[in-house]
Amino acid sequence: MFLNLSYRLRRLAPIGLAVVVLFAFGALVVLAQDAPAPLDVVNFELCSDFGGVTVDVFGDAGHNLKPYEFWADDFAQMGITVNIVDAPFNDVYSRLQTEFIAQSGAFDVVTFYPAYIGDFAGNGYLMPLDEFMGREPAAVWDPVQDDVLAPFRELYNKFGGETYALTIDGDVLVMMYRQDLFDNPDEQAAFQAQYGHELRPPETWDEWLEVGEFFTRDAGEMLAGETLEQPFYGLGEYGQRGFSYAWYLNRFASSGGIYFDENMNPLINTPEAAAGLQNMVDALQYAPPGVLGYGYDQLRDAFIQGQVAMVVQWTDVPKKAGDPTQGSVIAGRVGVGRVPGTLVGDSVVHRSMMPVGRVVGIAADSDQPEAAYCIAKYIAYNRSLEDVSSSLTGLDPYRMTHLEHPEAYTMFESEDAARAYLEGLQVALADGFPEIFIPGAAAYNDALDLQVNRALAGEVSPQEALDAVAAEWNNITDSLGRDRQVELWRQALESYRALGLIQ
Amino acid sequence: MNSKPSLTNRVLVHGVLLFALAVFMFPVLWMFLTSFKDSNTEFNRFPPILFPAEWKVSNYTDALTDKGGLRAFGDSLVIATSTAVICTFFGAMTAYSLARFRTGGQDFAFWILSTRMFPPVASALPLFLIFRELRLLDTYSVLIVANTVFNLPFATWLLKGFIEDLPAELEESARVDGCSYFRAFLQITLPLITPGLVVTALFSFIFTWNEFMFALLLTRNKVQPITTVLPTLVGGHETLWGQIAALGMIAIIPGTLLALFLQRYIVRGLTLGAVKG
Amino acid sequence: MTVSTSAASTPFVSWAQRVFTPRRVVALAFVLPALVILLLITIYPLLYTLRLTVVQWELSNARAPIEFVGLNNFGRVLGDARFWNAMRNTGILIGVGVSLELVIGVGLALLLNQVVRFRSVLVALFLIPVLIAPVVSGYMFRLILHADVGPLNYLIYLITQGSSRGFGWLSDTHYALMSIMVTTIWQWTPFLMLIALAGLQSIPQEIIESALVDGAADWRIFWSIKLPLIFPVLSVGLLIRIMDTFKTFDLVYLLTSGGPGSATETVAYYTYLKGFRDFSMGYTAAMAFVQLVIIVIIARLILAMQKRQRREDYA
Structure with a gap:
């Protein structure tokens, strides 16, 4: 009975509210979207x-x-x-x-x-x-x-x-940095004096920490010849629950990691993997205090509003950073580069998560x-x-x-700048490292993200966190049916190889 | 207090109370101010600004039209009203039976109350599966039913108290005059507990209006109560603080009105009738 | 029903006459609609959930069969560290949060009890938070606790004269749970305040006056007269608060999503994740049942306390 009533009410509601809508309509017309x-x-x-x-x-x-x-x-x-x-x-x-x-x-x-x-x-x-x-x-x-x-x-x-x-x-991640800071002669000299080598956008995750430390300054200190009114931070990370795992996986993948072996045994808790997570934990001390709450928008805003020197972000952020109407205070001072890598043997391996x-x-x-x-x-x-x-x-x-x-x-201010952006993007894509696409991906990612986040929050050590991930991944695989998962994973590995995403 | 409190004491008491009131009112005030600010230019400011440079009413119109606030308001209205009517009517019948005939004794009454203690997730799971079979997810009825689970026990207890306060002689004399139980209930009891009915209906309304978890899990497209529309204004890419605050201000209207005008019955309502206030 | 009055007084009819007196029939008729509704929408789902607790049913995998696993799910729940972490967080919200609500609420009630003029206006204003949707109060506090541009951090900035920019209230492991607690305290302290005030006002004036004549100090009057007298009503409020805090979901969903790490995962939120993200039906049902048992125990305890208090009062 109440079903009928409510449906009738529903049909009536728009009529009853029509007057309000009419008034609101004026506003709607004014707000008509600008479209490309x-x-x-x-x-x-x-x-x-x-x-x-x-x-x-x-x-x-x-x-x-x-x-x-x-x-x-x-x-x-x-x-x-x-x-x-x-x-x-x-x-x-x-x-x-x-x-x-x-x-x-x-x-x-x-x-x-x-x-x-x-x-x-x-x-x-x-x-x-x-x-x-x-x-x-x-x-x-x-x-x-x-x-x-x-x-x-x-x-x-x-x-x-x-x-x-x-x-x-x-989507693919790229590194973005404040070109003007890296180009500043005073900063270059100070960096040389402090670390004994040249200041440059970080090539490796170790350099990421070094540069992050270097540019982290208190209010009142000098940065590129100006006195800071507010504290400035060397770097930003994606610390929020949900996708923080991808920022960890940049490190994991560049050290040669892959999620599972051919038989779906997790390879996520190797010593190299733990070192990668430790790097991310260490980086947080050079990030703004609220960094564990940073999702896409907070991380983007921290960068384009000039609070941090470098971030790893999605490729749409350079578009926003180049556009003062989108709130950017650093337009024209942005460099885009490869996501830092890990020294394997004597060459640096770069991996960007997608x-x-x-x-x-x-x-x-x-x-x-x-x-x-x-x-x-x-x-x-x-x-x-x-x-x-x-x-x-x-x-x-x-x-x-x-x-x-x-x-x-x-x-972008010029077609050349746009071209440079697109070329950078292609470089990043060449470094691309795939996510898990087999069934259960959401559960695997969520388990990983939870533990990465716990390690970032200091609740557990990186190794403990990743051991817990491995155990949970095995549970997920078992509950989905190990044989079928193994089969699908092998197919996935094949397509990763065919695309040149892994060796 | 028989001894007249000293002036300093009175100043102190009022001072502390006013300070506490300021603390308790501040979040509402801040949201009110934010609801007129420009999300892009006036929110991301340090130090934060108190008053917007220009009072943006467009946050309200935007939230209501573009973001579906008006529709959500309508949906919430339908669901909360239906739940309130159902709970009040059937609650009154049950309460009458419990109060006048002691049906099932104390245990039955307590059992009815205990259904309110269910963790909502525990109810949501079977309701989701059952309504999936009935193909009634994403309709008004599923939310009306889910909210009735929680509000019917509450309504029963609240009304039981009101009926118990009423002398039974009134009904009995009507019965002597040849009234059936049901007529006596309708014509004597109900009119006499009108305040109770109103209070029960309003509380059921508010609880349903404020409910979030069922709305989140059991509806998605055709029905979207106001509490589920608010979180969609927090995109991964931008947070429309001005509009969130605007919609939030609209969403708190019923609760605020109740607080301001029905204070007399609030204690009773919130404690399931256990405290008469 | 039992219309035959004289003729066929078989044993059955007389039994039926005895049991189904008109009065009882009417009583049943009144209670029937609600009973049917309650049975349909609470007992049936409850039994349904109970049935789910003994199966493994991964609804997220369309291929997975429903398997009978006995009490296995309960075993897994009890051994689940994440569940216990969620219980711990919920316990802190109840133990610390509700206690603070109680203390502040009673304190405010004592003050309000001394106010004569405008008391009802004050009470009405205090009550607004109680009737606001938790979803909205969640957003109010996201605005206030905002790490970069929130007014709270600005206040800290002003007080410390710029040497501190405040804290990441919702993103720092040390403060996140506290921030959720502050939100619930803000929202529900007025509720306990109101109950305490109602209790205080129902205390007969003579009792207090005679204590004053005996020269008792204010705190002593409060501690040994007022508090015991308002305890029965207060305990009802406490019971409701404890049960509702046990269900804390909305604020976690809106403020922190359980993070950072698992610092703010409450048991209701974790159950939601298991049920409506992973769709582990059996496991979720088992978890829901464990919660139900705990809630019933808490409720019984408080009601027993209330009864004992009443007995002592009369003794």
Whole structure:
């Protein structure tokens, strides 16, 4: 009985509130989004009119959902209204997993971090896309996957050889530093005097600590010839629960680590691994006091607001750091380089994690998969250059097309600067180290992140933390079925090798 | 106190109280001020600024329209109202039975109360699985049911106290005049405990309005109560503090009104009727 | 139901007449709707959960079978260091947090009891935090405790004349749990204050006056007269606070997500992670049951204390 009542109330509510909406509408018009200008560098045609359907799109809240607002007119032409459902950044897995298990049909297009593709596709929660992708005419249906950089295509989109998702954000970490500080002759001289060698952007994680220590200053001290009004810190780390593990894995991977051996025995607690974690723990003393609460935005802001000398960050941050309208006080003073590495033998091995990233898939229980696909393909291909080259979003390049059009990145002061940015990005990608993509990835990552975070917080030693991870990883593997996991892991190793990501 | 407190004593008492009040009010005040600040330019400032340079009402309109605050407000309203009505009505019936007939004795009454002690996660798990089978997740009804689990025992206990305060003779004389139990309940008892009904309904409303965990786990798209919309304003990339504060200010309206205007019954409501106040 | 009055007085009918007196039928009829609702939405789920505790069911893996594992899940819960860490954190929130709420609440009530004018206005203002959604109070404190731009750290900056920029309240292992505690204290102290005030006001004036005549000191009156007299009502408030603190979820979810490390993981939050992130149904159900048992024990203890107190009062 109350069911009927509430549904009736629901239908009435909009009418009752119409007056309020009318007033609010004025504000809405004023706030109409500014969107990037269409560049029309790729050829595409829109799907034919669906005659007024609503596609429910799930994604993590914030600027990466902006493209759905940018191109709403085109969606309207296809007869599609997009309804956005957003979740906090750290909640994507649990919210989606909850819905996939509930099968309430709440979402058509789902945006997620590709590490979960094994979990989602492996459980049959996603619809295979190959059939849509092969339809004619190609201008309507083909997302031109050959244009997508290999790791973002092979690892992000596929499970068991089939395509289940399309990349919309290609992530890799880079190091960013304050070029002006490293170029300052006084600082160079002081560094030379203190450490006996030249000041340069750190090549290794040991140098990361050294430079971090050097640039950490109290308020009142001098930095590059100016008296500091506020304390200044040498470096920043991602310390928040959720993705702090990736900042540790940069160190782990460069020392030659890989998650498991061929038989799924964890290799995460080797002495080299513990040394890597110790390095991250040590680094915290040169970071701002709140660093364990730093997620993407706090770490970004600490850097672009001039509080720290260097950070390792995602590749969209240089775009924001170069753009004073995004709050940057250091525009034009930013250097971008390879993530520091580890001295192995007599050469330095650099490894950049490729954490997060975003792909769109279609829920297996979607009642309008075709319209959903049209939206997914539009975002993944038709206007993707416009989206990744805009500082309104946090999306990062993932297609050849994106790398070939430096002129699109207008937030840089010159096309040369944009070109340098894109080249740096390619260097980082060449250093790229993959996440775990097999089923259970979310659980493996979460177990790792918890323990890394505990070590950072000083609750346990690095070795204890990593031993606990190894034990927990074995539990996860067992509960998912060891034989199947071993088989999938071997396939994964093969594809990592084929892509040249590991030896 | 029979001896008139000295002036210094009185000043001291009032001073401490006002200081404490300032401490307790400050978070609300700060959120109020933040709700008019510009998230980009006025939040990330050290030292923090007290008053916004320009009072941005757009935080409110933005949060309500763009961010779905208005819809969420409507959803919360529907869920909280339905829960309040159900809990009050059935709670009153049960309470009547417990108070007048001592149904099931003390143990039964305590058992009803003890269902409120359930850890919500413990209820959420089976409710999630059961409503999944019924294909009723992400609807109003699932949240109404979940909130009823917690509020019906509360409503029963609260109303039991109100009915016990009422002399039974009134109903008995009506019964002598030929009224059925049910009519006596409807026509004599209920009108006499109107304050109790109002208090019960309002508290059930507030508890449901403020509820977060069930809303988080049992709904996602078609229904989004206000408590679940707030966290989505914290993106991994930007935190819309101005709008969060604005929506927060809107979300606390019902609770604040209750605190200001129903003070007389709050003790009773919050203690499940155990303390009459 | 028992309409036949005279004719067929078989033993059954007479039994039925004795048991189902009209009065009892009516009593049942009144209690039935709520009983059905409660059975459906509390007892059925409870039994459902109980059934889950004896299986291993990894819902996150569509392929995994549901296996009967006996009491294995309970064994695993009891041996789970993370569970006990969460219990410890929850225990601290209850032991330290609720105690502080009690002390501050009673203190404020004693002061308020001396105020005559504007008391109800003061009380109403104090009460606002109690009726605010914890989600909102969580955000209020994220604003206040913000490490870089929060007013609290600015206050510290002013007091120390710039030598300290304050602390990472939510990100430092040493302060994170305390920060959550401060938020709950802020929100719930007025609740205990209100109850204590209600208790104080119901104390007959004569008792206090006669004590004053005997020359008892203020603190002595409080300690041996007022406190014992308000204890029964206060214990109800305490019971509610302890049970609700045991369920602390919203604030952890909003303020720290259990971090840094596992410094602020409460038992409710950990159960949520196991249930709605990992979807280990059996394990979560076992954990929920352990909590239920603990809560019931606490409730019984406090109620017993209350009863004993009452007996002593009458003795």
